[in-house]
Amino acid sequence: MENNIKNKVVVITGASSGLGEAAAKHLAELGATVVLGARRFNKIEKLAKDIQEVGGKSLAISVDVTNLEQVKKMVDTAVQQFGRVDVIINNAGIMPLSPMDRINVAEWNTMIDVNIKGVLNGIAAVLPYMKEQKSGQIINTSSVAGHKIFNGSAVYSATKYAVRALTEGLRMEVKQYNIRTTIVCPGAVKTELLEHITEADIQQANKDYVGEVGISPDSFARVVAFAISQPEDVDINEIIFRPTAQE
Ligand code: NDP
Numbered sequence: 633m634e635n636n637i638k639n640k641v642v643v644i645t646g647a648s649s650g651l652g653e654a655a656a657k658h659l660a661e662l663g664a665t666v667v668l669g670a671r672r673f674n675k676i677e678k679l680a681k682d683i684q685e686v687g688g689k690s691l692a693i694s695v696d697v698t699n700l701e702q703v704k705k706m707v708d709t710a711v712q713q714f715g716r717v718d719v720i721i722n723n724a725g726i727m728p729l730s731p732m733d734r735i736n737v738a739e740w741n742t743m744i745d746v747n748i749k750g751v752l753n754g755i756a757a758v759l760p761y762m763k764e765q766k767s768g769q770i771i772n773t774s775s776v777a778g779h780k781i782f783n784g785s786a787v788y789s790a791t792k793y794a795v796r797a798l799t800e801g802l803r804m805e806v807k808q809y810n811i812r813t814t815i816v817c818p819g820a821v822k823t824e825l826l827e828h829i830t831e832a833d834i835q836q837a838n839k840d841y842v843g844e845v846g847i848s849p850d851s852f853a854r855v856v857a858f859a860i861s862q863p864e865d866v867d868i869n870e871i872i873f874r875p876t877a878q879e
Contacts (some may be wrong), residue, residue, distance in 0.1 A: 635861045638663030641714045642860070643707060645697050645754060646724030648675035650823025651773065654849035655721060655856050660688035662857060667710040669695040669703075670724065689714075697724045697750030700757075707757040717761050719860055722754035723773040725791075729784045729838065730831045739830065740787045747791035748798075755802060762811050767864065769812040771856055772799045776819040776874050784834055792817075796870070803869060812867040814859045819874020822846040845877040 642659050646652035648670035656666045660683045668676040668690060676692035683690040691713055693706045710717050725747045728739040751772050762768030777785050778792030796815050803813040820842045829835035851873060859868040 635662055635857075636863060637857060637860050640664045640718035640860065641667065641710060641716055642719040642721065643667040643669065643710050643717055643754075643758070644721045644723060645669040645695065645703075645750070646773075647679065647692075648672045650825060651818065651821060651849050651852040652721070652723045653679060654853040655723070656690070657683065658850070658853035658857055659860070660690060661686075662861075664719075664860075665689040665714050666691075667706070667714075668692045669697070669706050671696050697722075697753055698745045700753045703750075703753040704757045707754075707761070711761055716765055717758050717768065719769045719771060720754050720758045721771045721773070721856060722751040723771075724750050725773060725825075726828055727788050727825050728828050728830055729788055729834050730829070731784050731834075732786050734831065736830070743787055743791050747788070748794045751795055752798065755798075759806070759811075762806070763809045766810045768809075769814065769860060770799070770802065770806075771814040771816060771859060773852075774799075774815050774817045776817055776872060776878075778815075778817055779872065800869075803867070807867075810864065812864070814856075814868050815870040816852065816855055816859070817870065817872040818852055818855075819872075819878045820846040821849055821851060823849055845875045847875045 642664045644652050647656045647668035660666045673694040680690040680692040695702045695706045730736050774795040775792040777789045778796050781789045799815045826838050
């Protein structure tokens, strides 16, 4: 059976570490051409080279997802180089958790900018191409925290609930163009995500928990590959996965 991944052009944001990096490697192994977006160009450039050295197809493009022009340029470049864009994985995100009474307003704003506006920018950049192609798939990374609110996750959860809302709204509007949408909601996965928590006590508590139950980013890579690999008339709308040991 064809895997329906081979030769697809897949743009992945947040590809410089964690879930995005794992997805890029796995999808490239399965025959996709992967376009890697993130701000740390040295990391995605190295990943692109590593993929090419084992026979894969890849391109690294520096992007800040909060900047619509940069996101459009990344997608335009992907289309110029490879002729089309089949999938975007809007995966870049940050999680500076803190209780609201610590009033970290700048972090609230950055989370909204990266986790919500960054996803919207990705959608805005690919939709004209996918409508024209009459095919495509938009995969947005939400979270278990997009289904349930934890102590200290109010704003982060709000952004991840928003990702689910906008993806479901998008699904109903773009099915007429044969565009699939997929929400992926991971639980605790061991990545760099906790490094940006500025509140020392909150960071330590989360590191202790994820250190104990967290699973490998390969889990995410397998999930997105499953969603992409379905026949075009099958849309995996949402997947929640978490460590077996997680609450
Ligand atoms: P990492 O911190 O390892 O990766 C985050 C990625 O996002 C990096 O590649 C980073 O690249 C990129 N990024 C952050 N800000 C920007 C920006 N402004 N523009 C472009 N890229 C940006 O964390 P994860 O891999 O864990 O996180 C990936 C996604 O998964 C996030 O949306 C996160 O919320 C979500 N998630 C993670 C879970 C987990 O347990 N790990 C659980 C549930 C959801 P760079 O810094 O180079 O720009």
